[in-house]
């Protein structure tokens with residue numbers, strides 16, 4: 754069996770050291786995901802590492818330079834299963850230069866409190882919900 758397509762996503766927080774808010778992005782395409790919230794990111798291109806791909810996607814999609822923190826590890830070597838054909842690795846990240854804007858693939862960005870009620874109220878891409886749970890646990894552990 755061939756490997757799953759590798760996607761990478763960023764859990765961009767206001768501060769890696771002391772995270773309180775998460776930047777979420779609302780997709781515009783394809784139709785099945787339009788209007789749903791996600792972690793900004795995209796496909797890893799041939800010859801790129803996952804981290805290189807993620808920094809490139811954040812530049813293209815949001816117009817920011819970012820610093821990656823810890824990975825939010827999923828159950829697979831390739832991260833989190835998305836559908837039958839793709840999996841996503843997710844890293845915590847913070848913006849080091851630029852102001853995030855929905856330049857490509859998104860029509861809205863929103864800073865949301867890192868709090869279960871606020872995050873779970875969003876219409877996430879369904880495959881992202883377990884990642885949101887893991888992120889909340891990681892953030893709670895950082896705060897302890």
Ligand SMILES: Nc1nc2c([nH]c(=O)n2[C@H]2C[C@H](O)[C@@H](COP(=O)(O)OP(=O)(O)OP(=O)(O)O)O2)c(=O)[nH]1
Nearest residue numbers: 760761762791792793794795796835839878880881
């Ligand atoms: N970026 C991102 N993609 C996600 C998430 N959850 C999820 O199921 N996906 C799916 C949607 C897409 O099928 C795939 C990512 O593809 P993409 O369209 O964002 O990648 P890309 O920017 O490189 O795409 P493209 O313009 O080359 O078509 O992963 C998520 O949280 N973030």
